[in-house]
Amino acid sequence: MTESAVKPLVAGVDGSAAATRAVRWAAHEAVRRDRPLVLVHACALVPMAVPYAQALLPAHHEAQLRYGHEWLAAATAAARETAPEVRVSTDLVGGWGAEQLIARSEAAELVVLGSRGLGGFTGLAAGSTAVAVASHGKCPIVVVRSADPDTEPPGEGPVVVGVDGSAVSAAAIPFAFRAASSRGVPLVAVHTCLDTSLPRPAWPSDSADWEAIRQEQQALVSEWLAPCQADHPDVPVELVITRHRPARTLLEQTQHAQLAVVGSRGRGGFRGLLLGSTSQALIYHAACPVAVVPPTRP
Numbered sequence: 001m002t003e004s005a006v007k008p009l010v011a012g013v014d015g016s017a018a019a020t021r022a023v024r025w026a027a028h029e030a031v032r033r034d035r036p037l038v039l040v041h042a043c044a045l046v047p048m049a050v051p052y053a054q055a056l057l058p059a060h061h062e063a064q065l066r067y068g069h070e071w072l073a074a075a076t077a078a079a080r081e082t083a084p085e086v087r088v089s090t091d092l093v094g095g096w097g098a099e100q101l102i103a104r105s106e107a108a109e110l111v112v113l114g115s116r117g118l119g120g121f122t123g124l125a126a127g128s129t130a131v132a133v134a135s136h137g138k139c140p141i142v143v144v145r146s147a148d149p150d151t152e153p154p155g156e157g158p159v160v161v162g163v164d165g166s167a168v169s170a171a172a173i174p175f176a177f178r179a180a181s182s183r184g185v186p187l188v189a190v191h192t193c194l195d196t197s198l199p200r201p202a203w204p205s206d207s208a209d210w211e212a213i214r215q216e217q218q219a220l221v222s223e224w225l226a227p228c229q230a231d232h233p234d235v236p237v238e239l240v241i242t243r244h245r246p247a248r249t250l251l252e253q254t255q256h257a258q259l260a261v262v263g264s265r266g267r268g269g270f271r272g273l274l275l276g277s278t279s280q281a282l283i284y285h286a287a288c289p290v291a292v293v294p295p296t297r298p
Contacts, residue, residue, distance in 0.1 A: 007109035008036045012101050012129070015071040018114030020078050021152055022144040025289060026112035027079035027086045032182050035109055036087040039075045041068045042100040043092060068092045098132040105137040112142045115149070134283055134292040140175055147255065147287035154288050158186040160253045161261040162246055162278065163224055169263025172293040176261040177228040177235055183258070186236040190253055191221045192246045214241045247281035254286040261291045
């Protein structure tokens with residue numbers, strides 16, 4: 001396969017510390033996958049609505065482009081320092097970050113971005129660009145997070161995947177197995193039995209009844225995982241079956257994981273929503289990087 005035919009990893013760059021951490025994560029992943037890494041900065045040259053704007057506009061746009069080139073150069077240095085073998089290139093484009101990354105996702109193997117960039121408001125757990133790209137991206141999207149927003153993402157622990165039997169979320173399973181296999185770590189498959197369409201009292205309170213349900217659900221999850229587990233016999237699998245809501249259980253699991261993987265929308269999603277509530281909760285609050293995997297396209 002020629003270099004031009006290989007799908008690259010794409011990482012968004014905006015000069016923020018979160019974006020730099022995402023670039024370092026992407027550099028490791030590009031080497032792990034033997035793929036090139038493309039660093040993209042989108043520079044929106046918006047007209048200025050202030051007195052004497054026409055006189056100020058050229059200098060303003062020139063400064064924006066200069067910052068873009070400087071941020072890309074710094075990101076390239078960070079990628080090569082992190083993973084010297086990485087094949088990295090840069091692209092400074094016009095437009096808005098979210099729309100550019102969504103467009104790039106059509107031909108990318110993976111799009112990686114920080115949880116919150118320079119445009120974020122203090123206190124927000126995730127930026128609008130991360131949510132928009134995860135909602136509309138055509139390939140898997142990784143939002144690089146950690147328990148402390150000012151530290152590097154965890155590099156140890158298992159890969160966690162949420163499974164619910166829905167067709168939309170099924171694409172997360174092979175992605176998670178490949179991630180666990182390439183890292184040489186176990187896979188934790190999380191399934192919650194709480195269906196929001198049923199009232200809470202409908203669930204059995206007796207521990208023996210719950211144990212019977214848990215075993216039944218465990219057998220069902222094992223069936224869902226079986227094809228990928230056969231392809232990756234090297235990956236130890238742990239099943240976590242709970243009665244809590246999916247977001248709560250997955251967020252707890254991310255406290256000890258290095259990557260969480262979910263489908264873009266699961267069984268409980270409303271028709272028409274591109275990003276489910278569980279996926280959004282992880283993007284906002286997870287303690288490790290989150291991969292949102294869209295359905296496989298025909």
